[in-house]
Amino acid sequence: MSIKFSGWEVFCEKSRDLKPGQAPKSSRGYTMYHGTHKTNTTAIISSGFRPSAGGRLGPGVYCSRNINKAMGYPAFCPPNERVVLKLSVRVGKVKKIDGQAAGMSHTWHQHGYDTAWLPPTAGLEEDCVWDPKRLTVVGIAHCTDPATKTSLETLIKKQQKEPQGGQNTQKSAKCQVCGNQTELNHTIEKCWECKAAICPFMDKHVCHKRG
Incomplete structure (x- = not known):
């Protein structure tokens, strides 16, 4: 007796949270935090x-997966004037800046990387993202003034509904086959049995062709 199966089913880890020392994987999206003065938040x-x-780590937008890192910025600023923004960050190609790559701490982008990651070996982990369009503000993680927090959250919701300018104008396209958000077009193939359009990133495809 032989069994023939055409198709696949996979289980994908889609968590946006990593352990403090765990390296971010290229082309993934992660939740990060950015501390700034409250007067800058509306413009951002x-x-x-x-x-x-x-x-x-050279020029770029600095953020961290550790909210405690962001809570300390701006450095010379009263705590009650600090606001921590919650971000969705598409890291692109990531370069780990450690002892072996210390010489690339300011030149990583010239080598084709989108994000530089500083592990928490000498403090709290830190990321530097070259292109600001890779960061989107999705919430307010810390703000001591309830009225300001509410106002900023309302503005974020408005931006999400009516994107205009800056960070929200560039959206990832959605693959018409697998339904996932993607910066690059997925290569669409045909099922070797039923000839249906399939995408390598589909979670599941079962061929229903009868022999």
């Missing part, structure tokens, strides 16, 4: 981030 939400001119 409405128009997107403005990359810093420099820093420990």
Whole structure:
């Protein structure tokens, strides 16, 4: 007796949260945090981030998966004037900046990387994202003023419904076959049995052709 099966079924890990020392995987999306002065929040939400001119990892937008890291910024600012933004970050190609790659701490983007990741070996982990369009504000993680927090959350919801300018103008396309968000078009193939259109990133495909 022989068994013939055409198709597949997979279980995908879609968690956006990683352990503190766990390296972010390229082309994934993660929840991160960015601390800023409350006077900057409206412009960031409405128009997107403005990359810093420099820093420990060079130019870019700095954020962290550890909210405690973001809670300390801006450094010379009263705690009650700090706001921590919750972000959705598409990291793209990631470069780990450790002892072996210390020489690339300011040149990683020139080598084709979109994000530099500093592991929590000398403090709390930190990320630097080259393109601000890879970051989207999705919530307010910390704000001591309830009225300001409510106002900012309302603005975020408005931006999500009516995207305009800055960070929200560039959206990932959705694959018409697998339904997943993607920056690059997926290669569509045909099932070797039923000839139906299939995508390698589909969670499940079962061929119903009868022999």
